[in-house]
Each structure stands twice: as structure tokens, then as C-alpha cells.
Amino acid sequence: MTRLILMCGLPGTGKTTLAKQLEAAVPAVRLCPDDWLSDLDIDLFDLGKRARLEEVFWRLAQDLLRLGQSVILESGFWSRVDRDEKRLGGQALGAAVELRYLHAPMAELMRRVADRTGRGTVPLTYEQMAFYEEIFQIPDPAEQALFDAPAHLA
Template sequence: MGRVPRLILLCGLPCAGKTTLAKRLEREVPAVRLCPDEWISDLGVDLFDEAFRDRLERRFRRLARDLLLLGQDVVLEFGFWSRAERDELRDMARALGVPVQLRFLDVPFDELVRRLDVRNRTDALVVITEEQMAGYAQVFEAPDEAELSQYD
């Protein structure tokens, strides 16, 4: 029997380090890395176009499933702000018999804002304000220990 692929979900707010970790995992695992922000930007679409983002992320979910069935490790760099979203991907992977990891990048808000300031001045795909970040932090559903224990 061949090697079993794995699905790796990266969970965290903007500036938590998801892309840095995803790029490292892409090389080290190796894995196919799917990052909606990069695709949206490359396609010239507004990063805040939620309808487009939803369609793209649905497509990436199907692509991830297909890649896993082919034996390829996959890193999804969606942020996974809601428990329901994380549960959906975990259930999909488990239905395929694939281990799934959740990497939660838990960064204090003050550090996120510091990183945001640096990113906004240097290499941001889009500028995010501190006020937007505060709003994101309010709706973000951080995984607790009970949820984290459900992953491989």
C-alpha cells in the first residue's frame, strides 16, 4: 500500500504567518499549496469580492479532494475563521481516509497589528487597516483545545 497523503489546514488571522508557514510546508512536505489571496490577486480580482472568493475556495476544496485521492499532500491557506469551515474540511478528509492537521497560528493582537503595519508599507497584496483587523478578530472563531484534539 502506498503512502497516505495528508491535508494541512492553516488557521489564523491576517499577518499570523500562514503564508510563511505554507511556503515552508510546500517545500518540506512536499505539498500542493492553495492560497486564495494569491490567486485572486493574480487574476486581478478585488480581494474583498466575497462572492468570487467563495467560488474560488469551493473550487479549491474540490481540487484538494482530487489531489488527496491522487496521493498528493495539500496545504490549504484559507485562514479558516469559522469552526464550521474547519469541521467541513476535516470531515471531507476523514471520509477519504486521509489524516488532517490543523495548524493554528495564535498570534497576539498587538503583534498582528505590528506585522500588519510592516506588511502595509512593504509587500501587501491589499492594505488592511487596524480597524479592519479589530473587526476580523471579533468574528474569528479560534479553535479551543477540544477542537484541536480532533486533528491528527
């Protein structure tokens, strides 16, 4: 069955690592705004360009789902409204829609962010991460129940 997989969580939770594993296992097309912005030499904190890119990704994801191709959207999905839009849109196209919510304690997130900063990614401060944690809307069990169970992959 065609699947739309939403990678949900703060920076450092392991979204990209899991998305890359799923990309091969499902198989699926993985759309990651951070990768594209970086490849195009666009500031990852340019919210206008990020929003436009995510709109393009959503249109592309819908086209791919219509063609029977599974898709992984790696946008973090910090708001319930955004998750609801993608869930309802994917279901309307006949796709199973998974929410892969990843979480880690702040100390672990900061350790992971610092580690990957050493490998060339954009550094994030504790203040930025604390703000992100404050505005992130955690998907509660009732919301998570609206999504399809993750596929069991060999």
C-alpha cells in the same frame, strides 16, 4: 501518508510563511486564495469571488487527496463549521488532517500587516483587524484534538 493541512488564523499570524515552508517539506500543493485573487487582479475583498474560488480549491484538494497528493489550504478557516467540513472530508478520503492554528497579539498582527503592506499587499486598518478578531472562532483544545498531530518533518 497523504495529508490535508489547514492553515488557520487571522491576517498577519504567519500562515503563508509556514505554508510555504510546509509546501516544500511535506511536499504538498499549496492553495492560497489571496495569491490567486491577486494574480487574477481580483479585489481581495470581493467575498463572492473569494467564496467561489475556495469552493474550487476544495474540489481540487479532494481530487488531489484521492490521487495521493498532500494539500495545504491557506484560507484562514475562521469558522468551526468550515474546519469541521474540511476535516471530515479529508478523513473520509483517508488523509491525515492537520490544523495549523497560528495566533499573535493584536499589536503584533498590526505590526506585521503594516510591514507587509509596505511590500505591496492590501492594507488593513485596525478597525478591520478588530472586527476580524471579533468574528474569528478560535479552535479550542477539544476541537484541536479532533485533528491529526502535525507530521514531524526533517
